[in-house]
Structures are given as structure tokens and as C-alpha cells.
Amino acid sequence: MVNSKWVGDTPARITRAFEQAKQAAPCVLFIDEIDSFIPSRDGSKNQIAESDKIVNVMLTELVNIRRHRVLVVAATNRQDKLDAAAIREGRFDFKIEVSAPDEAARIGLLTKGLQKRVVIPLDMEAVHAVAKRWNGFNVKRILAVTEEMPTYLRTHRASMVGYEELMGALRQVQGRKGRVPADTKGLNELVLPEATKTAISMVAKRLTDTLRIERLGGSLPSGVLFHGPSGTGKTAVARALAKETGWAFLTAAGPDLLRDQDAFEKLYAEGKELRPAIVFIDEADDILRDRSYSQASAITNKILTVMDGAGDKVRDVVVIAATNNPDQIDPAMLRAGRFTEKVPFFVADAASVRVLVLDWLANRKVQLASGATPEVIAKLLDGLSPANVEGVLQYALNTAIHLTKEDDAVVLSLDHVATGLSIVAPQ
Numbered sequence: 001m002v003n004s005k006w007v008g009d010t011p012a013r014i015t016r017a018f019e020q021a022k023q024a025a026p027c028v029l030f031i032d033e034i035d036s037f038i039p040s041r042d043g044s045k046n047q048i049a050e051s052d053k054i055v056n057v058m059l060t061e062l063v064n065i066r067r068h069r070v071l072v073v074a075a076t077n078r079q080d081k082l083d084a085a086a087i088r089e090g091r092f093d094f095k096i097e098v099s100a101p102d103e104a105a106r107i108g109l110l111t112k113g114l115q116k117r118v119v120i121p122l123d124m125e126a127v128h129a130v131a132k133r134w135n136g137f138n139v140k141r142i143l144a145v146t147e148e149m150p151t152y153l154r155t156h157r158a159s160m161v162g163y164e165e166l167m168g169a170l171r172q173v174q175g176r177k178g179r180v181p182a183d184t185k186g187l188n189e190l191v192l193p194e195a196t197k198t199a200i201s202m203v204a205k206r207l208t209d210t211l212r213i214e215r216l217g218g219s220l221p222s223g224v225l226f227h228g229p230s231g232t233g234k235t236a237v238a239r240a241l242a243k244e245t246g247w248a249f250l251t252a253a254g255p256d257l258l259r260d261q262d263a264f265e266k267l268y269a270e271g272k273e274l275r276p277a278i279v280f281i282d283e284a285d286d287i288l289r290d291r292s293y294s295q296a297s298a299i300t301n302k303i304l305t306v307m308d309g310a311g312d313k314v315r316d317v318v319v320i321a322a323t324n325n326p327d328q329i330d331p332a333m334l335r336a337g338r339f340t341e342k343v344p345f346f347v348a349d350a351a352s353v354r355v356l357v358l359d360w361l362a363n364r365k366v367q368l369a370s371g372a373t374p375e376v377i378a379k380l381l382d383g384l385s386p387a388n389v390e391g392v393l394q395y396a397l398n399t400a401i402h403l404t405k406e407d408d409a410v411v412l413s414l415d416h417v418a419t420g421l422s423i424v425a426p427q
Contacts, residue, residue, distance in 0.1 A: 011057040018061040026069035034074035038086035055083055062091040100138050106131035109139060113146025114161055118153065126163040129211055130170075133315045136272055144173045163211045167276070171246065178248025178274045184239040191348065191355045191386060192233065199343040200237055207245040207276070207318070221341045223307060223319045225334070227326035228345025231387030234322040237345075238280040241320075248277035254284045261299050268306050268317065276316035284321035288339075290330045300330055307338050347385045354378040356389045366397060369413035377417055388425045395420035 014037070021029040031037070037058050039051065065072060074092065076082060087095070101109060110127050134142065149161065152169040187204060206213050206220055214220075226234040242249035250271050257263045264287075271277040281287070291297040307319060321339060323329065333339050348356060357378045361368075368374075381389050396416040404410050 011053050014054065014057050014061060018065055021065065021070045022068045028071045028073055029065070031072065031074040033076065035076045035078055035081050038083045040081055040083050055086065059083075059086055059091070062086065066090075100136050101142065103131055103135070106134055106137070106142055109142045110146060110166075113143050114149060117146055118149055118161055120153070120158065121160045123160050123162040126161070126166060126211065129163055129214075130166045136314065141173070145169045148173050174248065174274050178250055178270075178277055180239045180242045180249045184243045185236065187237070187240045187244045190233060190236060190240055191352050191359070192237070193346045193349060193352060196237075196343060196345055199341075200241065203341070203343070204241055204244050207241075207247060210316075220315060221318055222313075222315075222337060223321070223333075223339035223341070225326065225329070225339040225342045226320060226322040226345060227342060228324070229347060229385055230324050231385035232345035232347060233386050234345055235280070235282055237343075238278065238320050238322070242278045242280075245276075245278075247318075248274035249280065250274070250277060251280040251282065253282045254287045257281065257287055257299060258296055261302060264299065264303055265306055268319070271317040272314055275314065277318075279317060279319045281319065281321045283323075285323050285325050285328065288321060288323060288329045288333050290328060291332075293328075294330075300333070304332060304338065347383055348389060350378065350382050352386075353381050353384070353389055356386055357381070357393065360390060360393050364397065365410065366400070367409055367411045369411050372412060372414045372417070376414065380414070380417055380421065384425055391424040392417065392420040395424050 018029070021027055038055050041052070041055060062072065072092070079087070079095065086092075107128060110131055111122065111124075114122055114127075145166065146169075148169045149165065152165060152172055153161075156165065156168060158165050187200065192200070203221060203224060206218060210220060226237065228234065238251075239249060241247075248271070250267055252263065252267050257267075264281075267279055271279045286294070286296055287299050287303065289296065289300070291300055294300060319339075326342065329339075334342075354374060357374045361374060377393075381392060384392065396412055396419065397410070399416045399419050400410050400412050
């Protein structure tokens with residue numbers, strides 16, 4: 001440990017560490033996380049004097065140590081962040097990339113790790129299946145799944161370690177990150193038009209029955225476009241889909257991604273770490289807009305690049321984007337392998353509005369005035385989006401409460417609904 005909270009102490013500690021290595025020669029001096037000692041100074045106009053001094057000391061010591069029988073080995077996660085002068089030949093002559101394990105290595109790690117820790121048989125088809133889709137996971141993550149398996153099996157009885165057990169242990173390793181909000185409704189609780197319900201059910205089925213569907217030649221979507229008027233439930237469905245499937249849920253709004261061109265890449269990288277994961281982009285109109293007419297073509301290009309993958313495409317991260325204007329989306333976004341699947345959202349029809357009204361009333365302590373039946377209220381609200389239906393009803397209830405004396409029961413009338421309609425969704 002050579003870092004110090006005291007100003008001027010770290011350079012002295014570095015020097016002492018190199019002196020100890022010289023005295024112990026022949027030896028190997030291993031420097032972990034060397035990026036904290038030799039960060040890039042390119043373009044740093046406000047370089048802190050202490051940091052500058054640390055880099056200079058490291059440069060000097062790395063040259064001087066070559067006169068002794070000491071092999072200096074350093075490790076970093078970010079070679080691109082290191083000072084160019086520090087890693088040139090004459091200081092570090094060889095750069096060896098230690099990449100994530102390939103498919104064969106992943107199979108070996110899983111097989112040996114599980115055989116060591118569990119007594120029930122392994123479904124080797126499932127082991128091969130998860131090894132194929134866990135590309136990019138490091139050794140520690142894969143071994144952590146095998147270490148977690150005994151704990152998982154204590155609460156989930158199984159006669160064999162199969163696909164569900166492997167994915168379940170992975171989710172336990174990942175912890176509670178990427179969970180949907182606690183008040184998220186399930187898919188069966190949402191009131192959706194039949195066309196939307198069918199399309200969403202098809203997506204959900206493939207995310208929950210992945211192994212069988214891929215065995216039969218089916219595929220998982222890499223991107224899904226939710227399109228339709230504002231307030232038709234796109235965000236609620238994305239959350240419900242994550243809740244239904246047990247996938248991690250990460251979300252960002254299009255305007256936020258526009259402010260930081262690296263934000264989507266970071267979000268997608270987090271999705272890769274938490275996979276299987278749904279990455280939801282709300283209000284995606286501007287970042288997906290046709291680049292011929294867009295001021296945000298740079299972020300659109302980055303999304304295309306990230307979704308295409310570099311070499312080894314990620315299979316268990318699904319990007320869902322919500323837009324009110326599908327006709328303005330860049331055509332390149334809609335081709336196969338990107339937002340291939342499109343799910344339409346509509347304003348609620350008469351039957352759906354009636355269900356929404358009944359569900360809303362069932363969860364409120366309110367009486368209905370004479371003539372204010374759920375059917376009549378639903379007819380007044382016909383043609384509104386689900387969000388506006390709830391908004392009108394809530395405003396009507398607020399109005400009724402305001403006009404009710406403290407000890408009286410709250411009675412909702414058609415006049416209250418009409419007031420809510422004029423405020424929330426004026427024609």
C-alpha cells in the first residue's frame with residue numbers, strides 16, 4: 001500500500017517500495033491498479049501538483065529499476081487512461097491483454113466449479129447454453145455463480161442444475177440492482193388493447209422460456225420499439241415486462257442521454273453486467289430521429305454501434321425505446337438486429353375504459369352519486385389514454401373531497417368527472 005492521505009507522502013512511499021524490490025532482487029514487483037499512479041496527462045491544463053509529482057517519480061523509478069534484477073509487472077483495467085510516457089518501451093516493454101474467458105473457458109469454469117460444489121447432476125446442455133450467452137463475464141463473475149449455487153439450491157429444490165438454476169444463481173449474485181419499483185403492476189394487471197397485449201405476451205414468453213425457444217430456432221429480440229400516443233402505458237408495460245420476466249430493469253430518458261453522449265454506452269454496459277436486463281429509453285424521439293433531420297446524429301450513431309456489438313454480440317440485453325412518433329425514426333434503427341419488433345399502443349377503447357374505471361373505483365373509498373354509474377363515467381372518458389383516464393378520475397375525486405364537509409362521505413358525481421375532464425383532457 002503506497003497511497004497516502006498526506007500531501008507529499010505518496011511519492012516517498014513509491015520510492016521506498018522500489019528500494020525494497022531492489023534489495024530483494026531477484027524478484028517480481030507487482031503494481032496493481034497502476035492507473036492511480038500514472039494517469040494520462042494529455043490535455044490536463046489543471047493538473048494537480050501532487051499527481052504530477054507521483055507520475056514523475058514513477059517514470060524515474062521505472063527506468064532506474066532496469067539496472068537491477070527486478071521484473072516489474074503492473075495491472076490496469078484502463079490502458080487508454082495511462083500516461084503515454086509511462087507505458088512506452090523502456091519502461092513497460094510488453095503489453096499483454098487479459099481478456100474475458102472465451103466460450104470454452106466459460107464451460108470449463110462452470111463445469112469444474114459446479115462439480116466441486118454441488119452433488120446433483122449437471123444439465124450439460126444448460127451449461128453450454130449459459131456459457132454461450134455469458135460472453136464478456138469475467139472469471140470472478142462466473143465462479144461466483146458456482147459458489148452461489150449451493151445457497152440457491154437450499155431454497156429452490158431441483159434434481160439437476162439446469163438453465164433455470166444457473167440463471168437464478170446469477171440473479172442472486174447480481175443482488176437487487178436493476179429492480180423495478182415496488183409498486184410496479186404485473187402484465188395481467190394492466191388494461192391493454194388486444195393487439196398490444198398479444199405483442200407483449202410474445203416478447204415476455206421469449207424472455208422467460210429462452211432455452212426452449214432458441215432450441216426450436218427462435219430468437220430473442222435485441223431491440224423493441226413501443227410506439228403510440230403519450231399516456232398509453234408504454235412505461236408501465238416496460239416495467240411490468242421486467243417484473244414478469246425477472247430481468248434487471250435499467251432506464252433513462254432521451255433528453256438525459258442527449259446531454260451526455262457517453263450515457264447510453266454506460267447504461268448498456270451496466271445492462272451487460274446485470275444481464276439478463278431490459279434497458280428502457282423513455283421519450284426516445286429525439287435520439288432515434290432520422291439523422292437527415294436530426295441535431296443529435298452523434299448519439300444516434302453511438303446507439304447503432306452499441307446495439308450492433310463489437311465482435312461478440314450480447315444476447316441477454318434487450319433495449320426497449322418508447323416514442324410518440326414512429327414515422328420520424330431513422331430507418332437504420334428499424335432494420336433487423338436493432339429495433340426489429342414494434343409494439344403499438346393505443347388510446348383505450350370503450351371496453352378498456354370501463355375496466356380502468358372499475359379498477360380505479362375498487363381501490364378508492366368513494367361513493368357514486370345517482371346516475372354516475374361506471375358505465376356512464378366510462379362513456380364520458382371514451383377515447384382517452386389510460387393515463388388521462390386515471391388523471392381525470394383523480395382530479396374528480398380531489399374536487400369531490402374539496403367540496404365535502406369533514407364528516408361526510410365522499411360522493412363522486414358526473415359534474416366532478418366533467419370538471420376533471422375539462423382540466424386534465426380538454427377537448
